[in-house]
Amino acid sequence: MYKNLAGSAIVALAAACFLSPSFSQPKPAADPLKIGFVYVAPVTDAGWVRQHEEGRKAVEAALPGKVKTTFVENVPEGADAERVIRDLAQQGNKLIFTPSFGYMEPTLKVARDFPDVKFESVTGYKAAPNVATANARYYQGRYLAGVAAGRMTKTHIAGYVAGFPIPEVLQGINAFTLGMRSVNPKAQVKVVWLDAWFDPPKERDAAMTLFNQGVDVIAFHTGSTAVMAAAQERGMMAVAYHSDMRKVAPDAQIVAVTHQWGGYYTQRAQAVLDGSWKATSVWGGVKEGMIRVGDFGPKVPKAVQEEVLARQQDIASGKLQVFRAVADVRDNEGKLAIAKGTSLRDDQILTMNWLAEGVQGRIAR
Template sequence: MKLLKTLMAGAALVVGLGGMAHAQDKTKVGFVYVGPVGDFGWSYEHDQGRKAVEEAFGDKVETTFVESVPEGADSERVMTQMALSGAKLIFTTSFGYMDPTINVAKKFPDVKFEHATGYKQADNVSTYSARFYEGRSVIGHIAGHMTETDTIGYIASFPIPEVIRGINASYLAAKAVNPDVKMKIVWVYTWFDPGKEADAATALIEQGADIIMQHTDSPAAMTIAEEKGILAFGQASDMKQFGPNARLSSIIDNWAPYYIARTQAVMDGTWESGNTWDGIKEGMVEIGEFSDKIPADVQASATALKDGIVAGTTHSFTGPINKQDGTPWLAEGETADDGTLATMNFYVEGIEGEIPQ
């Protein structure tokens, strides 16, 4: 009898320990980055969001990340390994991860996937992005006022709607305050390549640009602007440390609230597939501190523009606007709908050059 009681007590202890282990199971969350976390731009800010998840949930979560993952088959292998390693939620943070995300999600229906900047969804795949174009309207407004050569340079990554939308929004805002403004565009066909980005900035300066914008991920262009004595804007993160004299302001991506909310949803069992497209109002897009180089009246008008976007009284794409070939797009007072913006594949009137195919 004593032996039986001992065995039963031991069994109870094992069950108890098993229950404790189960209670202490962590929610594993994975992040896939297209660039290095030290790019001080796009991937850096996504990683700040990952760190915010750790801070918010402590030992209830375990996060992992893989950086500098090429878009394509390599990303599919990384996502698969994350799922096999027990990740319950995986954030895939670049447009080119769209099809790989869908492919891997089919193999792991119990894993939740969040794809940034894409448009394909599934029962276990959500999409999310930020209305970067709103921020580009604000910095375009500043650039239009500040350029002395009437020439703004723009470093573009890939000819996808997100990038084209940003070019158009920047140009329209600059044109609204400076009818003589021109925009020079260099396509670099990469998200992160400091050498190519630096070369593009140099080429734009040689074409007369005295202000540089970018839709790429490194601070290389800011560094060149600092060296050449011209002006620039931070992209994805503040970048002030790379151009303390050059930087006028910045567009800052703030992913932390979204990442925390979606992780909480997985932990609560309330996660559902959907599409999120937030902007300045929701705090996913932030405008960096204004440089003292920006005159007080321009700071005030840029702030008013931002406030109008937040209030919903101002839209980055408000007619009359024609397409590049002169055909009407938006009538007087008409604003672009999200469907058109999400698939934008044309320049607006006044922008020179062609969109690469």
């Protein structure tokens, strides 16, 4: 009888195990986090958008099966951007990256209508409960590139093809000029404004105009590789921006200022996955690995490379601060911009509206 009872108990236990939820088949894996990216220009081999595309790919590689990403390229700032951002939210993307300054207001507008979606306004500065802001200290890389340009120039005149006169661009022009003049006090920087972020023909024309004015090394803050190609064609020197551009300008490139977004994007996606996402404001640079200078071209002597890399280490350690004045720094109209022995605060850097002594040009209004 004991044997029969034991057998009955085993059968009952087996039935209970079969029926109990705790012994049921594992639940299917959660749906992957859908992440959208909006790009202001086409995806090309190098440039601003290429670096964000590399960041998107880094997220997928770091979080396989946990995320599903998509992107829309060549989206103009303004009404088109709002429409695309809204479409991505409606399609179920719960994290949306909008990496362009002109996407800031459209992002905020859409975010108000989708409070359960997280937005990352990259290069924007206005936040909301579901809108974080992030940017990189590009000016740190610009200073280092200026050191290289100052060592390499023979004419002591550099060119700078610039998109729009927003603080980020002005920071870069001034840092580049300060870097040049730290090793070459005679250096001058000629600026051409384009009123466009991505317009390869205009970028090329501006570069050619500058070369005709005695410029032998050129930098730029636009979205394509046109300036690099122009430098290669003319036998001049150029500073690559956003990406390594030696594929386009193998002889012209002296150094590249590259942006590294993969780590930040992956961190923010993981935060959404684990429920720790907050509307933070991040402004990282060399120290945080978001800006890197390197990829030297064949014309650059080893001593110059070592000097630039040593300065990069000084920035990472805090020993060198780009906008800390060893001597009075004046703007190109003679007004005191940074007094000797003082540094600009972050809020002053973020609202920069002047051009440094040595810059030939005016802020386009």
